[in-house]
Amino acid sequence: MQTQSTSPLTVLIVEDEPKLGQLLVDYLQAAEYQTHWLTRGDQVVDYLHANPVALVLLDLMLPGKEGLAVCQEIRRFSDVPVIMVTAKIEEIDRLLGLEIGADDYICKPYSPREVVARVKAILRRIQRPVATVADSGPLRIDEARFQASYQDVLLDLTPAEFRLLKILSTEPGKVFSREALLNMLYDDYRVVNDRTIDSHIKNLRRKLEALSSETPFIRAVYGVGYRWEADEAN
Incomplete structure (x- = not known):
């Protein structure tokens, strides 16, 4: 049909x-x-x-x-x-x-x-038209193509994981609460909870650490949220 x-x-x-x-x-x-x-x-x-x-x-x-x-x-x-x-x-x-x-x-x-x-x-x-490419050490984020790579290896990310990576890596060291990340990921009126962010972070970490197991990409801050640490380590 x-x-x-x-x-x-x-x-x-x-x-x-x-x-x-x-x-x-x-x-x-x-x-x-x-x-x-x-x-x-x-x-x-x-x-x-x-x-x-x-x-x-x-x-x-x-x-x-x-x-x-x-x-x-x-x-x-x-x-x-x-x-x-x-x-x-x-x-x-x-x-x-x-x-x-x-x-x-x-x-x-x-x-x-x-x-x-x-x-x-x-x-x-x-579909937002963005033509910027952000480089942060070995991490490269191409918003126009909705692609990210680490050490020139393309990451296989879902749209939600790509947006999370961009949000966190743009401000290394800054702690984002789960609520803030949810609000930045989802701008409609759905009802989701903190575990949704935890699930996305878990998958994003796994994909990043598969390329560099010794790099502390995303750090959980107990009771608060998450922060990007890869830039500081590099």
């Missing part, structure tokens, strides 16, 4: 419930996005290999392949933003979605207007 509008931005909807899928199509088209709607998890990767999309709305429980497994596969070849949609309310499920590379999650039942707001917020951030 495929529907199109005049917008060049395509949102891939992966939802097996017909009423919800059509509702998302209708609201996203009204917001002037192009849409493509799939109903099975095992259709997603092949579609993404063949078609450029701006964002993926990915249901957790799908026939063919579950959403978490699909998200893991997507992250092996693409950094396209992924919003997980789930009826599971347990915090571990939400965090698991973030840890395997999702950029956001929405819980069912949801307001379709909220879904559109989340889509707009993520696309607004990643």
